[in-house]
Amino acid sequence: MILPLxxxxxxxxxxxxxxxxxxxxxxxxxIAVQSPPNRALGDLGTPLAFELARRLRKAPRSIAxxxxxxxxxxxxxxxxxxxxxxxxxLFLAREPFVRRALAGGSEPPAxxxxxxxxxxxxxxxxxxxxxxxxxxxxxAMGDTLxxxxxxxxxxxxxxxxIDDTGVQVADVVVGFQQLEGASTADVAARAAEPGFDYYCxxxxxxxxxxxxxxxxxxxxRARALHEIEGEGNPTAEIGRVVAARIVRCHLATMxxxxxxxxxxxxxxxxxxxxxxxxxxxxxxQAGAVHLQSGGPQAGCWVMPLAEDGGGETEARAKIIVxxxxxxxxxxxxxxxxxWKFGVLEQDFHYRPHDGQRSGRPLWSTTSTxxxxxxxxxxxxxxxxxxxxxxxxxxxxxxxxxxxxxxxxLLKDALAAIDRPDAAERSVHVSYEMVxxxxxxxxLLGYEADPGERRPFVEVSGRKGLGVKAxxxxxxxxxxxxHEVASRHDDLDxxxxxxxxxxxxxxxxxxxxxxxxxGKLIVFDIxxxxxxxxxxxxxxxxxAVRATNILRKLEARDGLDDAALAAALADLPGAPLDDxxxxxxxxxxxxxxxxxxxxxxxxxxxxxxVLAKYAFSLARAFHTFYHxxxxxxxxxxxxxxxxxxxxxxxxxxxxxALDLMGCEVPPRM
RNA sequence: GCGCCCGUAGCUCAGCUGGAUAGAGCGUCGGCCUCCGGAGCCGAAGGCCACAGGUUCGAAUCCUGUCGGGCGCGCCA
Numbered sequence: 123m124i125l126p127l128x129x130x131x132x133x134x135x136x137x138x139x140x141x142x143x144x145x146x147x148x149x150x151x152x153i154a155v156q157s158p159p160n161r162a163l164g165d166l167g168t169p170l171a172f173e174l175a176r177r178l179r180k181a182p183r184s185i186a187x188x189x190x191x192x193x194x195x196x197x198x199x200x201x202x203x204x205x206x207x208x209x210x211x212l213f214l215a216r217e218p219f220v221r222r223a224l225a226g227g228s229e230p231p232a233x234x235x236x237x238x239x240x241x242x243x244x245x246x247x248x249x250x251x252x253x254x255x256x257x258x259x260x261x262a263m264g265d266t267l268x269x270x271x272x273x274x275x276x277x278x279x280x281x282x283x284i285d286d287t288g289v290q291v292a293d294v295v296v297g298f299q300q301l302e303g304a305s306t307a308d309v310a311a312r313a314a315e316p317g318f319d320y321y322c323x324x325x326x327x328x329x330x331x332x333x334x335x336x337x338x339x340x341x342x343r344a345r346a347l348h349e350i351e352g353e354g355n356p357t358a359e360i361g362r363v364v365a366a367r368i369v370r371c372h373l374a375t376m377x378x379x380x381x382x383x384x385x386x387x388x389x390x391x392x393x394x395x396x397x398x399x400x401x402x403x404x405x406x407q408a409g410a411v412h413l414q415s416g417g418p419q420a421g422c423w424v425m426p427l428a429e430d431g432g433g434e435t436e437a438r439a440k441i442i443v444x445x446x447x448x449x450x451x452x453x454x455x456x457x458x459x460x461w462k463f464g465v466l467e468q469d470f471h472y473r474p475h476d477g478q479r480s481g482r483p484l485w486s487t488t489s490t491x492x493x494x495x496x497x498x499x500x501x502x503x504x505x506x507x508x509x510x511x512x513x514x515x516x517x518x519x520x521x522x523x524x525x526x527x528x529x530x531l532l533k534d535a536l537a538a539i540d541r542p543d544a545a546e547r548s549v550h551v552s553y554e555m556v557x558x559x560x561x562x563x564x565l566l567g568y569e570a571d572p573g574e575r576r577p578f579v580e581v582s583g584r585k586g587l588g589v590k591a592x593x594x595x596x597x598x599x600x601x602x603x604h605e606v607a608s609r610h611d612d613l614d615x616x617x618x619x620x621x622x623x624x625x626x627x628x629x630x631x632x633x634x635x636x637x638x639x640g641k642l643i644v645f646d647i648x649x650x651x652x653x654x655x656x657x658x659x660x661x662x663x664x665a666v667r668a669t670n671i672l673r674k675l676e677a678r679d680g681l682d683d684a685a686l687a688a689a690l691a692d693l694p695g696a697p698l699d700d701x702x703x704x705x706x707x708x709x710x711x712x713x714x715x716x717x718x719x720x721x722x723x724x725x726x727x728x729x730x731v732l733a734k735y736a737f738s739l740a741r742a743f744h745t746f747y748h749x750x751x752x753x754x755x756x757x758x759x760x761x762x763x764x765x766x767x768x769x770x771x772x773x774x775x776x777x778a779l780d781l782m783g784c785e786v787p788p789r790m
Numbered sequence: 791g792c793g794c795c796c797g798u799a800g801c802u803c804a805g806c807u808g809g810a811u812a813g814a815g816c817g818u819c820g821g822c823c824u825c826c827g828g829a830g831c832c833g834a835a836g837g838c839c840a841c842a843g844g845u846u847c848g849a850a851u852c853c854u855g856u857c858g859g860g861c862g863c864g865c866c867a
Binding site for chain 2: 625
């Protein structure tokens with residue numbers, strides 16, 4: 123991994139600047155270490171001479187020359203060069219670099235339990251219908267972020283917020299009651315059957331249409347919404363049945379994509395445990411909210427909007443508690459966010475939820491404490507106590523860009539209660555929506571709106587318009603299955619299915635991650651089914667090719683990973699410095715940058731960085747594959763070093779894929 | 791009206807805390823299976839980085855303005 127080397131170089135350069143010019147390390151800006159555009163220029167380079175030119179009243183070129191002359195030995199660096207234009211370029215010691223890379227290849231990432239825990243909240247799909255492609259973008263980003271943070275040694279807690287008491291669930295309940303005359307038992311029976319999430323998808327669309335036909339019917343929604351927050355009434359019971367079942371459907375869908383969670387947070391529990399009451403106290407004590415005495419907002423508790431500046435702040439304050447005393451959505455969200463940062467001295471109760479395919483234990487919040495002794499009688503023995511949830515040092519909320527205003531209010535609220543640290547570390551991971559191409563919308567049977575001028579069609583749950591996540595995965599899997607079968611006629615059905623599933627996951631997840639988050643994705647089914655070019659399967663194919671080389675090497679020469687390592691131990695490194703070895707060296711160097719890219723992805727909160735890097739590494743490998751044969755190479759030293767490079771690339775590519783929740787299939 | 795996001799090749803997009811010659815994929819055209827599997831590789835054509843100023847040794851990147859597009863801004867959730 124190259125990041126520690128960057129750091130060592132920075133430290134040395136800072137010392138050199140101190141020795142040469144008496145510059146204080148404190149007053150120096152962070153020294154940029156970057157990759158030169160062309161490997162011939164160097165393996166790493168820094169433009170520090172440019173920044174110092176004015177301060178030192180010297181030409182960059184001479185500063186660079188002086189720095190290079192004074193640099194002295196740096197661990198891992200073979201030599202330095204001052205480029206004529208002023209760059210300081212570094213050439214790494216290749217042999218030790220490759221040896222260290224291979225040795226560290228199997229090491230687990232540096233654990234640092236001392237670092238503050240980070241909460242990543244993602245998915246948060248309304249539990250009233252099947253998940254669609256828009257939700258996949260959220261989950262793919264959130265899961266990749268969580269995996270990347272863990273890779274960097276940060277303790278992570280993944281939460282999935284379940285809005286079980288919102289309008290969307292209420293609407294489906296109204297559908298069951300008013301359109302189907304269903305009882306709680308009827309709904310429970312239907313929920314136990316397969317395809318409940320698809321059934322509710324259609325029902326939800328029907329309810330929306332039903333409301334549209336007669337505005338008076340919206341009264342049913344208002345009543346259901348009220349009842350659903352309570353307990354012991356049929357509406358609440360049906361709501362519970364629906365939400366519980368749909369959440370299981372969502373978890374099953376996400377599990378297909380290797381997405382998992384630590385905790386399900388139910389909005390109903392936040393209400394029943396009255397988190398808001400405590401949050402309200404905190405806000406009032408800090409003077410963050412006040413009661414509006416006059417004007418249109420008279421009788422409401424409001425929070426002044428930050429940075430309003432003008433004299434109209436009073437009129438434009440954000441209402442947190444309505445004049446009738448009920449709390450708004452914003453208030454509930456503030457309470458939840460406060461809990462995440464440990465601001466409320468209050469906690470949920472917890473119960474274990476179903477197991478996850480990944481094996482990661484999943485917990486669920488509840489409103490009631492576990493019954494005494496009940497667990498001890500269970501066949502599995504007493505339940506382990508829940509881990510300490512909440513109280514995070516930083517929070518990432520993965521929610522689409524339309525929630526920006528609300529997310530800003532959460533930061534404002536934290537700042538208003540004098541928790542600027544929490545406000546600062548309250549990060550909105552915003553992203554644009556996923557829309558449908560006209561061609562795909564047409565394929566779904568959607569009649570194009572003649573007034574539609576935009577080049578895409580917005581997904582709409584109310585209209586029932588959208589590509590369901592499971593349908594997408596099914597279609598991509600079928601396409602992958604077809605491809606696999608056409609390439610291998612010796613695979614049995616189970617194996618072919620397994621490989622197709624692995625490929626489909628990569629295709630879908632890579633597609634959701636490769637665009638930067640501010641970009642609207644216009645989803646086109648044909649494009650998604652293409653496994654050529656910049657796609658998940660392209661990355662997997664590179665890894666499979668690497669695996670094949672190593673497998674053949676083992677079959678022919680009996681050289682497995684351990685034997686290869688042993689053979690390298692007493693192998694001269696000279697072939698690496700051969701000018702012809704440039705291809706191999708460039709590949710290894712590129713492969714070593716995974717930690718640099720993971721770090722950058724987190725700092726910029728831009729997961730596409732990771733996707734682009736993995737793609738470029740795969741591309742570099744494919745090129746190498748064509749130019750530099752391994753098996754057929756006759757010179758033993760060259761062959762072994764190439765094999766070492768292939769092994770390292772495979773390790774790094776596998777890790778990069780893992781960060782995106784993708785696996786390497788055994789064949790493809 | 792205010793706020794956020796977007797504008798780079800025919801299309802879809804990368805371009806890192808400003809840095810060396812603006813890069814990919816798709817599409818088009820032309821090559822490559824006697825060679826570790828062609829879901830691949832190599833090459834060609836294709837760019838006033840929306841526009842105009844500014845800051846800087848240096849701007850696709852930062853600042854201001856203009857134009858075009860998207861999304862928010864409720865005693866809804």
